Amino acid sequence: MYTWLEINLNKLEDNYNYIQKQTNKKIIPIVKANAYGMGSIEISRFLKNRFNIDIFAVANYNEALELYNNGVTSNILIFNEIESEFLKKSINKNFIFTIFNLFYLKKWISYLKEDISKLKFHIKFNTGLNRLGLEIDDIPELIELIKKYNLNIEGIYTHFATADSDTNFMQKQINKFNEIISILKKYNLNYKIKHLSNSPASFNEININENYVRIGMALYGLQPISNKTINISSIFTWKAKIIDMRNIKKGEGVSYSQTILNRDSKIGVVPIGYADGYMRQLSNKAYIMYKNKKCKIIGNVCMEKIIVDFTDTDAKIDDEVIILGDNIDIEELAKNSNTIADDIISKFSKNIPRRYIYEKQS
Ligand SMILES: *Cc1c(COP(=O)(O)O)cnc(C)c1O
Numbered sequence: 001m002y003t004w005l006e007i008n009l010n011k012l013e014d015n016y017n018y019i020q021k022q023t024n025k026k027i028i029p030i031v032k033a034n035a036y037g038m039g040s041i042e043i044s045r046f047l048k049n050r051f052n053i054d055i056f057a058v059a060n061y062n063e064a065l066e067l068y069n070n071g072v073t074s075n076i077l078i079f080n081e082i083e084s085e086f087l088k089k090s091i092n093k094n095f096i097f098t099i100f101n102l103f104y105l106k107k108w109i110s111y112l113k114e115d116i117s118k119l120k121f122h123i124k125f126n127t128g129l130n131r132l133g134l135e136i137d138d139i140p141e142l143i144e145l146i147k148k149y150n151l152n153i154e155g156i157y158t159h160f161a162t163a164d165s166d167t168n169f170m171q172k173q174i175n176k177f178n179e180i181i182s183i184l185k186k187y188n189l190n191y192k193i194k195h196l197s198n199s200p201a202s203f204n205e206i207n208i209n210e211n212y213v214r215i216g217m218a219l220y221g222l223q224p225i226s227n228k229t230i231n232i233s234s235i236f237t238w239k240a241k242i243i244d245m246r247n248i249k250k251g252e253g254v255s256y257s258q259t260i261l262n263r264d265s266k267i268g269v270v271p272i273g274y275a276d277g278y279m280r281q282l283s284n285k286a287y288i289m290y291k292n293k294k295c296k297i298i299g300n301v302c303m304e305k306i307i308v309d310f311t312d313t314d315a316k317i318d319d320e321v322i323i324l325g326d327n328i329d330i331e332e333l334a335k336n337s338n339t340i341a342d343d344i345i346s347k348f349s350k351n352i353p354r355r356y357i358y359e360k361q362s
Helices: 009-023 032-036 040-050 061-069 084-089 102-118 136-148 167-186 330-336 341-345
Strands: 003-008 026-029 055-058 075-078 095-099 120-124 152-157 193-195 212-215 236-241 244-248 265-270 287-290 293-296 306-309 320-324 354-357
Touching: 003 009, 009 026, 009 040, 009 212, 009 354, 026 040, 032 040, 040 055, 040 061, 040 354, 055 061, 061 075, 084 102, 102 136, 136 167, 152 167, 193 212, 287 306, 330 341
Parallel strands: 003 354, 026 055, 026 212, 055 075, 075 095, 095 120, 120 152, 152 193
Antiparallel strands: 003 236, 236 320, 244 265, 265 306, 287 293, 287 320, 293 306
């Protein structure tokens, strides 16, 4: 294998335990986008076996179906829109669907008729993110449809816009959600589950009345709040081997569009590139690790290769390097590519083999 992602399930377990202890709520692990690149099937199976997970969450139906087909028997909450025919096929599956506007709810009802009462739903309300979610004005019609079609509403939720930065706005969203709760109460709507918090919301100081939290990034060890370090650690290391090596003279160029070298250099090829999720913006900017030395990417990142400056090291063909993890800080890499860490890890190609490591604690 010339490149692989090493995923440390002991660290995932530690992160989970820490989050559990800090929040004291039930955790809905978010495994959308292939569990943020970590491998949704393996991550879900592991968490399901180690902990008592009631609900996992994904963005889309095909992600839920993949988990279902691979034996994940917990409930799977789907955030996004579903084709009516898929809803119909889900009647005996462990899926929970989101009602986030009346348009799709009515479309589903007209397709499924009374069968719709056999499905489970959570209702999502918009409280300020202004992305998905019902508005307060939608509630009377919503309630009418719920009663008329005997809909099974298991939970309600909303999603924060600024939990990592602006707690004032977050508090406004909480207030709006509380207002929604009291309106629903007047209509005697019953449900078991309330969830608002994502990772950042779970780790700032604001107290939220909810029995579940939706946790993605913190499980995988990405720091959720920028000016505060919480006691979680990154669960992955991206490794690769050097597959070619040569000496180049000062003044010669390297890679597409030729970056000119300003000294005699020893350069090596590592078989990963932007098709694997290593951003092209990192060209001539980022570093990888060889032993304990930082080695700079030289020239443009290619689709499936990078070229690295190994001058001043004893690196040779077939030696191992670390692309990301350990001493290569993902936050710094994200900054260098003008994005956030989630963006980088969720784009790790499915083609990169994942190696899961788990050492049983005695
Ligand atoms: C992705 C997502 C989350 C998880 O957010 P993190 O900050 O990664 O914990 C929670 N809720 C919704 C609706 C999401 O789309």
